[in-house]
Amino acid sequence: MGKAELPLHAPGTKVDRGYIGESVPRPGLQRLLQGRGAFIDDLRFPRLAHVAFFRSPYAHALVKKLDFKAALRAPGVIAVLDGRAVAEYCTPWVAVLAHLKGIKSPPQHAIAIERACWQGEAVAAVVAESRSQAEDAVALIEAEWKELPVVVDMDDALAGRNVIHPDLGDNICFKREHDTGGVDDAFSSAVVVVEETFHFGRHTGVCLEGRAILADYNAGEHSLTVYHATQAPHMMQDIFSRHLNIPEANVRVITKDVGGSFGIKVHVYPDEMATAAISVMLRRPVKFVADRLESFLSDIHAREHKAKVRLACSKEGDILAFDLDDVTAIGPYSVYPRTSGIEGNQVVNLTGGPYKHQKYRAKMHVVFTNKNVTCQYRAVGHPIAVALTEGIVDIAAQKLGMDPAEFRRRNLIADDAYPYTFPSGIKFEKLSHHKTLDLLLQKMDYKALRAEQAELRKQKIYRGIGLASMIEVTNPSPAFYGVGGARISAQDGATLRLEPTGMLTVMCSVTEQGQGTEAIFAQIAASAVGVSLAKVKVITGDTGITPYGGGTWASRGAGIGGEAVLLAGRALRSNMLDVAAAMLKMDKAELDIAGNAVVHKLTTEKKLELAELGRVAYFRPDTLPLDFQSELTVTRHYTPRQYGFTFTNGIQASLLEVDPDSGFVKLLKHWCVEDSGTVINPMLVDEQLRGGVVQGIGAALFEECIYGPDGQLLNGSMADYLVPMAGEMPDIVCAHVETPTMQSQLGAKGVGEAGTAGAPGAIMNAINDALAPLGARVTRMPFTPERILKALKKVD
């Protein structure tokens, strides 16, 4: 059988998978380790100007007067601009999507005009020769404010006594209701009904590299080149084009190295739009790099949900129905262009997702508040849906006196039940809940841990074991954004070019954010064509070079971008065999490519080095038949279409110990069994899972953006906002079940968000399992020592 001739997952066939499934190191690693990365702040341009922003100190206030006189006289200052000046060059936006029916949000400007709606919203920009000079001048801006009533609490927002945007009528950005019918009947007939309200703290993704943009407008050709730490270069190209009124083809977005993104860098930020507009205005390159303090005030936040969930269950332990009421607060604007309605929408879609009940009702409100905006951050909605589903499932199991693993085994959708439509309307192609559960219990030696737990309890050592089953949205089709009118590509493309020496250049529209995307594209390309990995060079992140595509978000890079690379690789290989057949005067069907050479398919005898093929094709085509033209650059695209999303599934477990005296939690071990379809690079997949789990642990134990009653962020620094750190992290054991998606030839599903999706629920359940003999339960993330002590009634 030839190399990768069949779909890699074709049943009953043996296919040479090449590098697919190999843990090869990523190509950019040495460069980054040697300090030769090219992040935005590494770039040097002549006449580069720097921007610093004057940000509102109030959560809600009218800007009565801005006095720039002193700032304009400060050394090095080039310009000081207010919202009106920037609006001359950048049109405002409204972040709504047609498929989120009724969603509303007011127009938002690059720099706020007349009114600031959260502490940290930029109301003026200082442009100077250096960032330091710009900051000095910012301190000289004098502003006169009139404070307005502040809406901080989500219940107050819902009640609507103070309406942040009077034109909108109320503080409700979006609401959704879903009902299969029969829920009330299910609850009234159920033997066991459990209910709990879970709170999820507002937190943020803390990227190693802050948000960064360098915009370089060239008046000579009315063109804009933007070096941008973004996950979605083509989306940003479209946005710069439309809002700055520059023809699309004249806008080039280049994304060099990016120091982490996690969803933080997939949105339109007013200060970044202002930077681009200022470059156009001043006709020179302008740079803005968010420092850590302004990152906390202006990078999107996420979560902040309060969700009441009820579960109905038969006396045998069959889940009959879920009933959900979720409220989430998103700040004063829906974030452009993805909107801030998606996270709540996901919570409705996903709650109860792993289980086979048929009745489901959900109500969800997204409300405006005077805090920083929230939007999609790694695992969007999943950590909420998983934690509240798994939290209530554990409470039900406890009430029934059933072991939580057995209760899940009884209720998880059977592995042979697919394709399956979940009561929220989402469709699953093929999941493997029972396989992953079995593998997890085996990996962790569940029975032995339970026995040990019981033994230790006698010595007043309180260990907890928490499970969290989950489903996850990956490889989204246009159903995610495109159908709602967002100009966000669900398809991606890859171009492969055979170089004359037999090397491969791969250009793909999915971007590298530090997660290793370029490594897997190299693996797929090398495998599909038949060359060694060292022969492959990958280029991503340049709208001027790569095919058009969506970029990196929603766990889509491997499944969509990877498939495009595979399709292009196969097409290129076929074209290369055409050249070889012409050169060798053999039948193409007799030939294959392996080990950087054209070989005889059956005997594997080497027929032609690829370097020789390249030499002839490019430099001596005169030796080929007159009617033959080689095509050694190939582009292919891929869009998932059969399903709205390619769902994955997995299950996590946490083992931890709670000290009931101090309320401290010590994490002992974590397990993650994931089915993300074809695993292309096990090392990178496990790194994604582990990194994701750590971010989920951050949500469960450490991270929260704390606001005071006046809407002031109280912990906006790395000293006070606690990110998870290595010292507190447990060993994280990863294992895989591989159920490839049949929608693509590669069969890969996404894996980037799985860890973050499941970990908070697993940690919460483990803490509550540890606290169970003490009669306590925690439901408010993050689970600080004080919250645990309060649950234990050790403190008021």
Added chain:
Amino acid sequence: MKAPSFAYAKAKSLAEAFELIERPGARILAGGQSLIPSLNMRLASPELLIDITGLKDLQGIDRRPGGLRIGALVTHAQLQRSDAVDQHAPLLLQAAAHIAHPAIRNRGTMGGSLALADPAAEYPACALALNATIVLVHRRGERRVPAAKFFKGLFETDIRPGEILAAAEFPKVERSVFLELARRHGDYAIVGLAGVADASGRRIAYLGVGATPVFAEQASRAVSLNAALELLGRDLQPQADLYNSSATKLHLAKVLLSRAWTTLSKPH
């Protein structure tokens, strides 16, 4: 953020440092553990930084009759490697392990920590528990201040204009306990306990419970753990922080007291 601009001078001698310190807006820079971040966050804007790290007089750990003299410029990392500290003041060694992370411990200094007087820092509480003497030098000589009188308020000490903290002297106390409750290793603790005991009795000080490190005078003298737990409420009136109420802090202080008690109560 970028630090506001400032002048910088590296003092070649104590005499030169005394001269420089008279200048308006001057501040002393030692390891920079706290000053550099506050510059970069624009929380401090000194006009002149006087770098004293080259001053030999402020370095070194010396054994003295009955105790130790630790120079102001001794870093946390040097202290951790010192046999003399291990033998004479093991409390400091136990405390140093809780200060931030290795890279920071390579730069941060004993003198810097005492002079800043952050109530959440480790050494001030240790100095109080150990009855340390703070040695301040000035143009015309030196002044010795007992730790109990040195810490006067939030980030406020008895250092007078023109004075430089030169060293701290610690009497020899072998039996000690240092405990902290910090959510992440290396963070400022929610609450911490520095306790020592010798023939003259117990001395227990707390960090993270007020504007200064606090000596738990009544709890230290208590005859039993239960009495001490009861009395601790009179010694401490902790201020709430972002994550913990006053009551939680007091509860956690009691938890630490329970854990430290046995070690501090063995007969001599």
